[in-house]
Amino acid sequence: MAPLIHGLIPEVTDRLADDLVYTVDLATSSVRELNAELHAPTAGHYQVRNPRGAHAIAAGLRHPITVDVQGHAGYYCAGMNQHAEITVRGSAGVGVAENMMSGTVRVRGDASQSAGATGHGGLLVIEGSASMRCGISMKGIDIVVGGDVGPMSAFMAQAGRLVICGDAGDGLGDSIYEARLYVRGSVGELGADCVPKPMRPEHHAELAELLTAAGLTHDPTEFRRYGSARRLYHFTAHNSY
Amino acid sequence: MCGIVGLHLRDPEWYPRLGRLLAAMLGQVAERGPDSAGVAVYGDRRRCPEGYAAVSVLNAPPGLADAVSGIGRYSDQYHSQVLVAEAGATTVVAAPMTPAELVDAVRAAAPEALVVGSGSDVTVYKGIGAPGRLAGVYDLVNAQGWQGLGHTRMATESAITPAGCHPFSVGPDQCLVHNGSFANHATIRRELIAEGAVFDSENDSEVGARFVASRLAAAEDLDQALRGLCERFDGFYTLLVTSADGFAVVRDAIACKPAIIAETEAWVAMASEFRALAELPGIDSARIYEPEPERVYAWLR
Numbered sequence: 345m346a347p348l349i350h351g352l353i354p355e356v357t358d359r360l361a362d363d364l365v366y367t368v369d370l371a372t373s374s375v376r377e378l379n380a381e382l383h384a385p386t387a388g389h390y391q392v393r394n395p396r397g398a399h400a401i402a403a404g405l406r407h408p409i410t411v412d413v414q415g416h417a418g419y420y421c422a423g424m425n426q427h428a429e430i431t432v433r434g435s436a437g438v439g440v441a442e443n444m445m446s447g448t449v450r451v452r453g454d455a456s457q458s459a460g461a462t463g464h465g466g467l468l469v470i471e472g473s474a475s476m477r478c479g480i481s482m483k484g485i486d487i488v489v490g491g492d493v494g495p496m497s498a499f500m501a502q503a504g505r506l507v508i509c510g511d512a513g514d515g516l517g518d519s520i521y522e523a524r525l526y527v528r529g530s531v532g533e534l535g536a537d538c539v540p541k542p543m544r545p546e547h548h549a550e551l552a553e554l555l556t557a558a559g560l561t562h563d564p565t566e567f568r569r570y571g572s573a574r575r576l577y578h579f580t581a582h583n584s585y
Numbered sequence: 586m587c588g589i590v591g592l593h594l595r596d597p598e599w600y601p602r603l604g605r606l607l608a609a610m611l612g613q614v615a616e617r618g619p620d621s622a623g624v625a626v627y628g629d630r631r632r633c634p635e636g637y638a639a640v641s642v643l644n645a646p647p648g649l650a651d652a653v654s655g656i657g658r659y660s661d662q663y664h665s666q667v668l669v670a671e672a673g674a675t676t677v678v679a680a681p682m683t684p685a686e687l688v689d690a691v692r693a694a695a696p697e698a699l700v701v702g703s704g705s706d707v708t709v710y711k712g713i714g715a716p717g718r719l720a721g722v723y724d725l726v727n728a729q730g731w732q733g734l735g736h737t738r739m740a741t742e743s744a745i746t747p748a749g750c751h752p753f754s755v756g757p758d759q760c761l762v763h764n765g766s767f768a769n770h771a772t773i774r775r776e777l778i779a780e781g782a783v784f785d786s787e788n789d790s791e792v793g794a795r796f797v798a799s800r801l802a803a804a805e806d807l808d809q810a811l812r813g814l815c816e817r818f819d820g821f822y823t824l825l826v827t828s829a830d831g832f833a834v835v836r837d838a839i840a841c842k843p844a845i846i847a848e849t850e851a852w853v854a855m856a857s858e859f860r861a862l863a864e865l866p867g868i869d870s871a872r873i874y875e876p877e878p879e880r881v882y883a884w885l886r
Contacts, residue, residue, distance in 0.1 A: 396860060396863055396864075397613070397858060397859055397860020397861075398860070415863075416859055416860065416863055418858060418859070418860050419858075435859055435873075437858060437860075438843060454873065456843065456845070456859070456875065457840075457841075457843065457875070475875040476840055476875070476878075494875065495840075495877065495878060513877070
């Protein structure tokens with residue numbers, strides 16, 4: 345029998361060569377119990393059953409474990425992630441992988457608003473589409489979206505790369521700093537201070553790396569690059585009232 | 586926060602399941618609004634029979650049925666036909682009259698009572714407390730019909746009272762539920778009062794409902810009325826507005842209050858979060874999207 349951990353009895357569902365796979369069923373365990381186990385993991389791999397859109401699933405992880413969420417996740421899934429590799433086999437709610445530091449988060453379905461918000465590092469892959477404000481205030485995270493992103497994405501994006509394989513809504517990159525945006529489809533109205541920029545060899549190279557990391561096969565030459573015109577960096581007289 | 590759920594059924598074969606589906610949806614947004622919950626059901630002929638009007642009332646005095654049937658010309662004709670059903674803070678009175686006639690009769694019979702819904706199709710329930718318990722009080726699981734909506738409230742702008750609970754139903758067969766807060770509601774409230782509107786609560790969302798009702802009364806459709814609301818109102822809002830004609834969703838220009846829509850050939854569903862839609866039959870093949878800012882999405886019967 346598996347040991348008692350934080351009041352939770354994980355079911356040992358498989359024994360890998362050198363590691364354990366634990367299954368936690370959120371139909372019978374609480375998210376708090378799940379996260380307590382994931383914060384001090386006693387196995388290398390976890391499966392989460394019946395997530396049913398619960399909030400804060402696998403938030404605040406700090407270990408190089410894998411977490412397989414077998415269904416739809418709610419708000420703030422995988423928030424603040426460090427080192428862990430988290431997969432959501434469904435859609436993710438508001439703020440998936442918000443403030444991620446490192447590791448990988450992959451959403452098989454769509455993501456709601458503010459995906460990857462304020463993220464400092466790591467890779468967020470959304471295989472479907474992301475809603476509004478994807479990558480808002482991103483600070484170094486890489487985000488690859490297989491489909492479209494909604495309006496106001498990459499608002500005040502400071503660093504990192506956002507790859508959009510579909511279309512981008514209005515206001516892309518409003519008030520952007522130094523993040524690099526790659527878009528394969530159409531772009532609505534660009535946000536303030538966001539402009540098209542030339543694709544140089546280093547951009548094709550980094551885009552190819554990101555697409556490969558995300559498991560996508562698009563040709564990097566199909567993408568256009570957008571970034572900051574750097575006109576909002578300094579206060580100027582015409583910005584005053 | 587606040588939670589919104591709504592279900593508009595396109596396939597009549599689904600009508601008997603409306604309440605069961607809506608109750609499950611409401612349960613998934615209970616945490617978003619633990620202080621009160623209200624629902625409205627369209628087309629449940631056990632609650633509002635064909636040819637009847639239904640009026641929902643707060644603070645109903647004992648003996649309301651006798652009092653209503655004792656008013657004016659309805660006294661003999663309708664005495665045995667006035668139906669009264671209590672559901673917690675809400676009392677639903679139904680009688681074979683027009684909604685306006687029944688509202689007048691209720692107000693005359695019980696001046697201390699507050700009318701919080703009226704129509705020939707809709708039945709409205711409001712109350713304070715845990716949403717799961719209130720769904721039982723309203724017998725939501727057994728509701729039938731072609732359309733319904735629910736709201737769980739986390740009060741921000743005004744007190745936790747049954748009158749401040751959503752939906753706001755201030756025109757015949759109309760309902761509005763709101764997640765967010767209007768910034769300029771006091772200004773618009775004064776304008777509507779100057780035009781003759783009478784308010785029931787201090788709630789900012791009621792101002793939105795009165796605004797929509799005034800536009801619909803001026804022969805605008807749901808789409809026009811909500812585009813007018815976007816022009817006039819500042820603040821945060823995701824709104825679900827229903828009428829005898831259908832179902833409409835709109836969000837403010839910034840759209841930080843959540844909304845998600847799923848459509849199949851059998852139904853259109855809207856909720857604050859996906860989790861409220863996750864158990865709907867057919868969700869796996871539904872078209873699912875989040876409504877864009879300041880765009881009105883409307884489905885008519």
